[in-house]
Amino acid sequence: MMSGSVVDNTVSSGNSSAAIPTDISGQILDLDEDDDLEVFSKDTTLTDGSSFNASMQTSPASMINQYKFEEDADTKDIFVTVDNPESHVTAIETYITYRVMTKTTRSEFDSSEFEVRRRYQDFLWLKGRLEEAHPTLIAHPLPEKFVVKGMVERFNEDFIETRRRALHRFLNKIAEHPIFSSSEDFKIFLTAASGELTSHKKQGPGFLSRMGDTVKAVAAAVRGVRNRPQEFTEMQEYVEAFSQKISSLDKVTQRIVREQKEYLEELKECGPTYALWSQSEEELAEPLKNVAGCVDRCCKETEEQVKNLSDHLIPVLHEYVLCADTLKAVLRRRDNIQADFEAKTEALATKKADRDTESKVLSLAWASLVGRFPEEVKQQKIKGEIKEMRNDLDKAEDRLEWANNALKSDWTRWQKVMRTDLRSAFVDTAERNVSYYEKCLAVWESFLHSQRTDAEGNGKVDFS
Amino acid sequence: MEKKPPKKLQAKHKSPRSINFKVIKLCSNHSRNKLKPEALILAKSEEQLLSAYGKTNGCVLTRDAGLGIEYCDSLDQNLQMVEKGTSLLKKMEISVAEAEKRTGKNAVNMQETYTVYLIEMRPVDAASEGTNPVPDSLWRRYSEFELLRNYLLVTYPFLVVPPLPEKRAEFVWHKLSADNMDPDFVERRRVGLENFLLRVASHPDLSTDKIFYSFLTEENGWKETVFETGFQAKADSRLKALNATFRVKNPDKRFAEMKHYGDELQSVISQLLRVRARAADRLYGVYKVHGNYGRVFSEWSAIEKEMGDGLQSAGHHMDAYAASVDDILEEEEHYADQMKEYLFYADALRAVCRKHELTQYELEMAAQDLTSKKQQREELATGTIRTFSLKGVTSKLFGQETPEQREAKLKMLETQIEEGEELVKERNAECEEFVKSAWVDIERFKEQKDHDLREALISYAIMQISMCKKGIQVWNNAKECFSKM
Numbered sequence: 001m002m003s004g005s006v007v008d009n010t011v012s013s014g015n016s017s018a019a020i021p022t023d024i025s026g027q028i029l030d031l032d033e034d035d036d037l038e039v040f041s042k043d044t045t046l047t048d049g050s051s052f053n054a055s056m057q058t059s060p061a062s063m064i065n066q067y068k069f070e071e072d073a074d075t076k077d078i079f080v081t082v083d084n085p086e087s088h089v090t091a092i093e094t095y096i097t098y099r100v101m102t103k104t105t106r107s108e109f110d111s112s113e114f115e116v117r118r119r120y121q122d123f124l125w126l127k128g129r130l131e132e133a134h135p136t137l138i139a140h141p142l143p144e145k146f147v148v149k150g151m152v153e154r155f156n157e158d159f160i161e162t163r164r165r166a167l168h169r170f171l172n173k174i175a176e177h178p179i180f181s182s183s184e185d186f187k188i189f190l191t192a193a194s195g196e197l198t199s200h201k202k203q204g205p206g207f208l209s210r211m212g213d214t215v216k217a218v219a220a221a222v223r224g225v226r227n228r229p230q231e232f233t234e235m236q237e238y239v240e241a242f243s244q245k246i247s248s249l250d251k252v253t254q255r256i257v258r259e260q261k262e263y264l265e266e267l268k269e270c271g272p273t274y275a276l277w278s279q280s281e282e283e284l285a286e287p288l289k290n291v292a293g294c295v296d297r298c299c300k301e302t303e304e305q306v307k308n309l310s311d312h313l314i315p316v317l318h319e320y321v322l323c324a325d326t327l328k329a330v331l332r333r334r335d336n337i338q339a340d341f342e343a344k345t346e347a348l349a350t351k352k353a354d355r356d357t358e359s360k361v362l363s364l365a366w367a368s369l370v371g372r373f374p375e376e377v378k379q380q381k382i383k384g385e386i387k388e389m390r391n392d393l394d395k396a397e398d399r400l401e402w403a404n405n406a407l408k409s410d411w412t413r414w415q416k417v418m419r420t421d422l423r424s425a426f427v428d429t430a431e432r433n434v435s436y437y438e439k440c441l442a443v444w445e446s447f448l449h450s451q452r453t454d455a456e457g458n459g460k461v462d463f464s
Numbered sequence: 465m466e467k468k469p470p471k472k473l474q475a476k477h478k479s480p481r482s483i484n485f486k487v488i489k490l491c492s493n494h495s496r497n498k499l500k501p502e503a504l505i506l507a508k509s510e511e512q513l514l515s516a517y518g519k520t521n522g523c524v525l526t527r528d529a530g531l532g533i534e535y536c537d538s539l540d541q542n543l544q545m546v547e548k549g550t551s552l553l554k555k556m557e558i559s560v561a562e563a564e565k566r567t568g569k570n571a572v573n574m575q576e577t578y579t580v581y582l583i584e585m586r587p588v589d590a591a592s593e594g595t596n597p598v599p600d601s602l603w604r605r606y607s608e609f610e611l612l613r614n615y616l617l618v619t620y621p622f623l624v625v626p627p628l629p630e631k632r633a634e635f636v637w638h639k640l641s642a643d644n645m646d647p648d649f650v651e652r653r654r655v656g657l658e659n660f661l662l663r664v665a666s667h668p669d670l671s672t673d674k675i676f677y678s679f680l681t682e683e684n685g686w687k688e689t690v691f692e693t694g695f696q697a698k699a700d701s702r703l704k705a706l707n708a709t710f711r712v713k714n715p716d717k718r719f720a721e722m723k724h725y726g727d728e729l730q731s732v733i734s735q736l737l738r739v740r741a742r743a744a745d746r747l748y749g750v751y752k753v754h755g756n757y758g759r760v761f762s763e764w765s766a767i768e769k770e771m772g773d774g775l776q777s778a779g780h781h782m783d784a785y786a787a788s789v790d791d792i793l794e795e796e797e798h799y800a801d802q803m804k805e806y807l808f809y810a811d812a813l814r815a816v817c818r819k820h821e822l823t824q825y826e827l828e829m830a831a832q833d834l835t836s837k838k839q840q841r842e843e844l845a846t847g848t849i850r851t852f853s854l855k856g857v858t859s860k861l862f863g864q865e866t867p868e869q870r871e872a873k874l875k876m877l878e879t880q881i882e883e884g885e886e887l888v889k890e891r892n893a894e895c896e897e898f899v900k901s902a903w904v905d906i907e908r909f910k911e912q913k914d915h916d917l918r919e920a921l922i923s924y925a926i927m928q929i930s931m932c933k934k935g936i937q938v939w940n941n942a943k944e945c946f947s948k949m
Contacts, residue, residue: 238767241767242764242767245760245763245767246764248756248760249760249764252753252756252757252760255753255756256750256753256754259746259749259750259753260750262746262749263743263746263747263749263750265746266742266743266745266746267743267746269739270736270739270740270743273732273735273739274736276732276735277729277732277733277736280728280729280732281914282914284913284914284917284918287918287921288921291924291925298928419771419949422771422949423771423774423946423947423949426942426946426949427943427946430939430940430942430943430946431939433935433939434935434936434939434943436935437932437933437935437936437939438932438936440928440932441929441933441936444925444926444928444929444932445929447925448922448925448926448929451918451921451922451925
């Protein structure tokens with residue numbers, strides 16, 4: 001157990017026990033002689049909820065080390081897949097479950113392979129827990145709850161497949177995240193049988209405490225942040241702009257898909273028209289039939305290209321639209337944490353000021369009337385309150401520092417991931433477009449070739 | 465999507481016919497030297513020439529050895545026209561070089577704006593030698609072309625007379641203007657009119673027509689000359705007869721089939737043009753929306769550090785992609801025009817069949833008339849009344865005529881019968897003549913049609929290939945930029 005303000009930053013990644021965050025209380029508050037009363041306990045509840053595995057608790061500084069470690073190592077030791085959607089019908093409802101398979105070499109897992117079934121609600125629960133535990137880390141978004149058009153769409157095959165892919169990506173992003181992937185809730189999600197999961201879900205902070213947190217959060221939000229550091233303001237500006245751009249790209253791509261579909265509708269009528277024509281002709285019958293065939297084949301290729309756009313590019317763009325919303329929420333939560341800290345700072349300062357004025361006033365009054373005793377009691381009481389507030393403040397401070405550092409490192413990580421994801425999505429799209437044109441090219445070149453050999457055969461053109 | 469800004473009213477290429485002609489000479493020289501098309505070694509000037517030709521005629525001529533045959537295939541049409549050659553085309557090079565707007569007073573003394581087209585005639589030898597003497601030229605407007613065609617229709621009813629380009633723009637997709645004064649429409653009409661003149665000039669019979677020749681050479685007074693032929697009267701009576709409903713007793717099977725074919729051809733090409741126009745519209749939309757990528761990428765690149773450059777340059781390629789559709793669709797318009805020509809040709813074919821029907825009908829009428837007159841004579845001569853007739857009735861009621869009356873009637877009938885026999889002979893001969901000439905021309909037309917449409921399909925395929933190649937290039941470039949993101 002280390003006391004007070006000693007910091008041990010040389011703690012290596014992963015397995016430090018009870019390393020404490022940098023204590024900057026000395027910079028913010030005047031050190032009181034009464035500080036010997038304060039024993040800074042290694043608070044395992046620095047964040048709400050107890051989903052943190054104690055052995056994984058690290059300081060923000062060493063967290064950065066850990067990030068680096070993860071990236072350099074590039075050894076994936078956990079593989080997760082989501083597949084095999086199945087429909088379940090009960091008396092009350094119908095819902096879909098997905099098979100979640102895990103293969104891992106991590107020591108904290110009891111076995112190396114797991115297979116469980118999970119429904120969308122379970123994923124929602126997991127995401128909620130991760131966000132509660134790490135309000136300023138950036139979690140990949142889940143697919144949306146339902147298609148706005150109508151609930152009937154929920155069990156449509158395409159919708160289920162799109163959702164399955166998105167859930168798969170979600171779990172993989174969690175597994176790739178240095179902090180999230182070591183979450184106890186995550187582990188339980190991947191490994192527990194349905195009954196176990198249900199009972200585990202029931203634990204954790206109760207309804208009332210969650211309500212209390214929400215109230216606090218609202219209060220903080222209303223109060224607003226006073227001194228937001230510049231870098232977070234810049235982040236917010238970036239997120240605003242990014243959100244706009246990615247939404248535009250999403251819309252543009254959807255528009256392209258619509259236009260392509262309409263083009264396809266018209267093109268589908270061309271082939272049959274040429275075929276119809278060939279029936280009235282003699283010499284021309286063959287080339288006309290040939291052209292009809294070519295147009296039909298191009299139609300098929302166009303159809304596939306449209307499907308590719310819908311299946312590959314649009315979901316990625318859509319996810320990053322949701323990411324932008326996540327980022328906004330993360331920044332808001334960080335602001336709230338800071339607002340909370342600022343509020344507590346003010347409150348403590350006010351209390352201390354009260355204490356000082358109180359003691360002067362009281363000592364005069366009581367001394368003359370009652371004697372020394374009640375004054376001391378009062379003083380003791382105030383001292384106690386101050387001690388508690390100081391405690392809270394320090395916790396808030398820690399929370400803030402933690403939040404800021406967590407966000408900063410995760411921001412860098414997220415930007416890298418975003419860049420990789422979007423880059424490969426666009427490269428992939430470009431490749432598919434090239435392939436589409438290459439296939440169509442081959443179709444028409446084969447037509448030309450056939451006409452050439454035909455002509456040679458009929459002796460129509462002198463090639464000599 | 466805005467319409468294209470109006471182009472200046474100007475011929476794209478001066479004297480395209482002279483370019484066409486030079487190219488034809490080029491190819492015929494090469495083919496005479498028995499060079500394989502793939503081995504066509506061209507001088508730089510020749511390459512430029514071929515490129516200009518390609519632009520004028522809306523076909524893509526590529527340098528690929530593998531596609532070398534396409535050089536000659538697309539030129540084949542014109543080559544045939546020249547080489548099979550009417551004596552007219554062997555002597556003179558004809559072109560519709562320019563278009564101009566004019567204003568003037570029309571028949572009802574109102575101001576109107578119209579377009580005139582410049583027809584140029586150059587002696588062939590001068591063109592191939594490279595000297596460029598001032599050509600004979602005159603201006604004609606569309607209505608004069610129409611007059612010429614109507615004259616030809618009436619004078620040669622048994623020929624499939626080449627069609628004029630459409631009077632009003634039809635089968636337009638939204639970006640094309642339906643306005644007759646639109647520069648693009650005028651330009652396409654100019655090409656169509658030139659094509660019409662060349663078709664007529666390369667027809668073995670039509671090319672020798674004097675009215676046609678003076679159309680090309682006498683600016684003033686030509687109209688009067690045409691009307692002096694009195695074709696108008698013939699035209700009116702023909703029109704009346706054609707519009708009346710008549711039934712032929714023994715329809716000629718071949719012509720009936722041909723008419724049916726004409727109907728089918730017209731119907732299917734109309735459908736094709738409609739479908740194609742709608743598809744072109746949609747394709748335009750697809751390409752243009754990609755332009756939005758360009759804009760958004762550019763804006764996005766402004767807020768990114770490492771991704772900025774890749775995004776920015778990818779955006780440029782998206783803009784290029786969006787812009788490329790204009791050229792693509794312009795080329796496709798040329799294909800549509802080729803189809804339209806045969807849409808209108810189908811009509812001309814049907815007209816020939818109709819006129820044959822009329823000729824046949826008139827023959828049948830004359831024959832029928834003759835038969836009934838002969839029958840009357842027989843009745844009169846033998847005194848028997850075989851068929852029910854008014855005469856029969858009246859004679860029963862009022863007694864028969866005097867021998868003098870009968871004699872007079874018989875004489876009259878004899879004359880009529882003689883005339884009638886002459887008429888039937890005439891009409892028979894007419895009919896036979898018609899059938900003979902018509903059938904020759906129909907065979908000629910069939911061959912021309914098969915050849916031209918096959919070429920059109922080939923050039924369509926070439927266009928598609930060109931479009932695909934452009935697409936491959938753009939997306940490969942974009943891919944490179946994206947990978948630098």
